[in-house]
Amino acid sequence: MDTFDPSLPKSITRLIEEFMKLPGVGRKTAQRFVFFLLKKDLSFQEEFGNALTTLTKDIRLCRECFHFAEGDLCEICRNPKRDEHIICTVEDSLDLLSIEKSNAFRGKYHILGGIISPIDGIGPDKIRIKELKGRIERSKGKIEEVIIATNPTLEGEATATYIWRSLEKLPVKITRIARGLPVGGDVEFTDEVTLARALENRSNI
Numbered sequence: 001m002d003t004f005d006p007s008l009p010k011s012i013t014r015l016i017e018e019f020m021k022l023p024g025v026g027r028k029t030a031q032r033f034v035f036f037l038l039k040k041d042l043s044f045q046e047e048f049g050n051a052l053t054t055l056t057k058d059i060r061l062c063r064e065c066f067h068f069a070e071g072d073l074c075e076i077c078r079n080p081k082r083d084e085h086i087i088c089t090v091e092d093s094l095d096l097l098s099i100e101k102s103n104a105f106r107g108k109y110h111i112l113g114g115i116i117s118p119i120d121g122i123g124p125d126k127i128r129i130k131e132l133k134g135r136i137e138r139s140k141g142k143i144e145e146v147i148i149a150t151n152p153t154l155e156g157e158a159t160a161t162y163i164w165r166s167l168e169k170l171p172v173k174i175t176r177i178a179r180g181l182p183v184g185g186d187v188e189f190t191d192e193v194t195l196a197r198a199l200e201n202r203s204n205i
Contacts, residue, residue, distance in 0.1 A: 104196035
C-alpha cells in the first residue's frame with residue numbers, strides 16, 4: 001500500500017512505511033508510532049535508534065539451542081540450575097518465552113526455526129531436526145528426554161511425527177506436549193496455566 005502523503009515530509013512518510021513492515025502494524029498504528037517519536041526529545045529518539053542498531057550488531061543465535069543470545073550461549077543454556085537432562089523442542093523463540101512464563105519447565109530448549117510445511121516449501125532439511133539429533137548424540141546419554149512442543153496444527157503434528165521418527169532409535173525418551181492445547185491453537189498465544197498442565201501431562205509418542 002502506498003503511504004505517500006503530500007502533506008507530510010518524506011522522512012516521516014519513510015518511517016511510517018518502515019513501521020508498516022512489522023507484523024500486525026497498519027497505516028494508522030504506524031503513524032501513531034512516528035508521531036509519538038516526534039513528540040519525544042532527541043535523547044529518547046537516539047536511545048531508540050541505538051537499541052535497534054545494537055539489536056542487529058550484538059544479537060546472534062545460541063550455538064546450543066538457537067535461541068537469541070549476546071554471546072555463544074543464551075541465558076538459559078548458560079544457567080547451571082537448568083536441568084540438562086531434558087529438552088523442550090519448540091518452533092521459535094516466542095514459544096520458548098510462553099513456556100517460560102508458565103514456570104512449569106526447568107530444562108533446556110531446542111529452537112527448530114519453523115515447522116514442516118510442504119505447501120510453503122519447507123521440508124525437514126530447512127528446520128533444525130538434524131541439529132537436534134546431533135545434540136542428543138553428542139550428549140552421550142546425558143539428554144534423557146525430548147519434549148516435542150510444536151503447535152497442535154496439521155503442520156505441527158507432521159513435524160512432531162518426523163522428529164519422533166528421526167530420534168526413535170536413539171536412547172532418549174520422546175514425549176509430546178499434552179492435549180491441554182486447543183486443536184489449531186498456538187503455543188505462543190496459550191495461557192500459562194494451560195501450558196503448565198500440557199507440560200505436566202505430556203505423553204509418550
